[in-house]
Amino acid sequence: GGRSWTNKGIFIEDHQPRMILKPHNTSNTFAGGVGDPSAVASGKYLYLFYGEYGYPGIYDSASYNVDLERSGQCISVARILLSDLDNPAGKAKRWNGKSFNAPFDSIGAPIHSLQIPKSAGGGPASSPKGKFHWGPSVSWNTYLNAWVMLMAKVEGPSWQGGTIYISYNKNADLGNEKNSQEWSTPELLVNRPGHILWYPSLQPLNSAKDIANKNTCLKLGQKARLFFKDMHNDKAEYLSEYIVEFKK
Template identity: 55%
Template sequence: MPPGIIDTMPPANPPVVGVAFVGAGRDVLAPHQVLDEPEHLDHLRVGHGERGGLEDLQPRLVLAPVNRNYTFPGGVGDPSAVACGEHLYVFYGEYGYPGEYAPGTWNGEVEAAGQCISVARIALADLDSPTGAARRWDGRAFAAPHDGVGAPIATLQIPAQDGGGPVSAGDRSFHWGPSVSWNAHLQGWVMTFGGVDSEFWAGDSVWLSLNPHRDLGAGANSQDWSPPQLLLRKPGHTLWYPSLQPLDGPDGVAERHTSVKLGRRARLWVKDLGPSVHRYLSEHIVEFHR
């Protein structure tokens, strides 16, 4: 199959991957707060022609010769957005320097401390005029500006002793590319993401993390993700953009499952960059147990 073609033909008997839900129990809400599920938007309309969302400006980009990853010098990207309460929560990859970059003062540990998967939010009421309205998590609250320095989700960072390090190094590991969905079976949030292990953004693994809190806006709930669990490894391949998608059976249709609202079983999709063929395909069904 040529590169870029979506393989929509699932295998006859795809393997089932069992995943146990870990972490704290379900939050107890006051009776007037209890919902069957978090609110999700079927459609999002963002102000036409405006610059919205998140951005890292030129001073935060790590340039050559310090940058040796042979891809790009930083920035934000690969987002996944879910609506919860009165906000849209945007999970994204954070690849820039957490401050102003200069070759003479660059520090690899400082760079790595500010990178991985981060989250910001914007009020749903601001989506018609989003410029500058998003706020990044700054370590204590959603208070950093849309183009400021935030704080990544600490539990998803890879420690240096386990091979973790700055994006610019080219020979260290980090997690990236989140895809977030509400899981009605677990009554919690599920995130899948990739891992980079070498230059040219190469990595052969897909990871999973869980968040038990219905309300992402309360306290530091948006940061309370379980340590990454290895979901899939495919040696000799590079795996990008993993996401969970609904099955097309009657249960999924009846429950109105979507890419941001799933149940006990979901199909794992990933872009598979093999030795000779690149495809976006699904070879596995993920089954959650609680």
């Protein structure tokens, strides 16, 4: 059960030189790093989709570049051989923009199609005005024959944002290195003005079909229940008020 977890070490990490400090970090949040992961198996690898929040280089207040920071942030991906999971420390490789060859504690490159363009308000994580997607939740959809990713969107300081977005990847096998990057432009799924929405995920229904198919949060069918954290008027609740039905 829940007490049987075994610490196998660090999967990926960022180090202090990449942390974005004052005077440039003014968003009332942490200084950088990686987090909010979602892992799926494809072929002989485990793929970890995660938020990339650090500076894509060594942060120096004298040479800081806001556009460079934005270019290196959003949702990224790393992978590790399934055969290495018993002893994984130091063995994961991050996507570097061309291939999975960046070390686990080096500089990764975000998935370009998930970044918000500067012209649409996209900005760095250190800014209270920068917009970016974060908090991926990935599942394989047997009805669509595609991967589905949910994500939240930051639109203000302290991770404020009242929307949830969805993206698709039609490549069943993520093993071809380019396949892991081919996500569709995120589309709006939920909009709750004045609320703060975090950590969306899709879960199976308690239906005979889902039970028979042994569906989980990692494998779903045409219909799934949507969960997310909703913060509003000093209340913070994990809600499930919607069923998502996919159409081809």
